Amino acid sequence: MLMKAALPLAAIALLSGCATKPQALYNYGTYSESYYAYKQDTSAENLLAMQQAILTAIENANDSVSKRVAPGMYANLGYIYFKQGDTKQAVHYFEMEKGLYPESAHFMDRVIEKVRKAEAKGAKS
Template identity: 55%
Template sequence: MKIIANTGLLGAVSAVFLLTACSGQPKPLYNYEDYSDSYYGAKKNMTEESALVLQKSIEKAIENASESSSGRVAPGMYANLGYIYLKGGKSKEAIANFEKEKSIYPESAHFMDRMIKKVQVAQGAENDKK
């Protein structure tokens, strides 16, 4: 009788494990969208068009960040977007993204502070020329 009871219990536990394993895919830690492909394309052949594709990819990942288990984008995405804005002459947007990167990922603060300072120094030099 004990053997039958133990077999039934083992079967029930096995069924629970099987059902929970098949219940669905876990959410990824970060939402990348098509960032990897567009980043590779931009680095391989950096043109205005590839930079725009990368920018749109990062913006889309930021919009859909809530779909990831962490609720945020991967480290470096705001910094990368800020760099794209900086290259496009949009200093204010660049600084805003560097600040956002720093607030979400405090370990990047030293690097982001240096980037912000470089942008501000460049803005000051540009204003001095006028």
């Protein structure tokens, strides 16, 4: 009789241990909000706010469970630097995206090639 009563209690205890909330793989910080604000109003102020949100999320990645920067963060940061005219920093962050997420290598290589062509064209002018 005691065994029959213990079995449901053991099952409940076992299942309640599985009810923990899963941890997020990446910490986006305020990136989503800043990205939305930038898409609504593409002002320089919103671009800088998005840039800062990305930099903060990258810095805080070490505090996250996965210790990894979210996919696309370095690429987006590279794009921001490109828009600001800093092609060297843009390529640096595109390379970081490619290194962290090899599946993006083909796309990042094409973007880097276009940045370097734009850079060379600007140097000729």
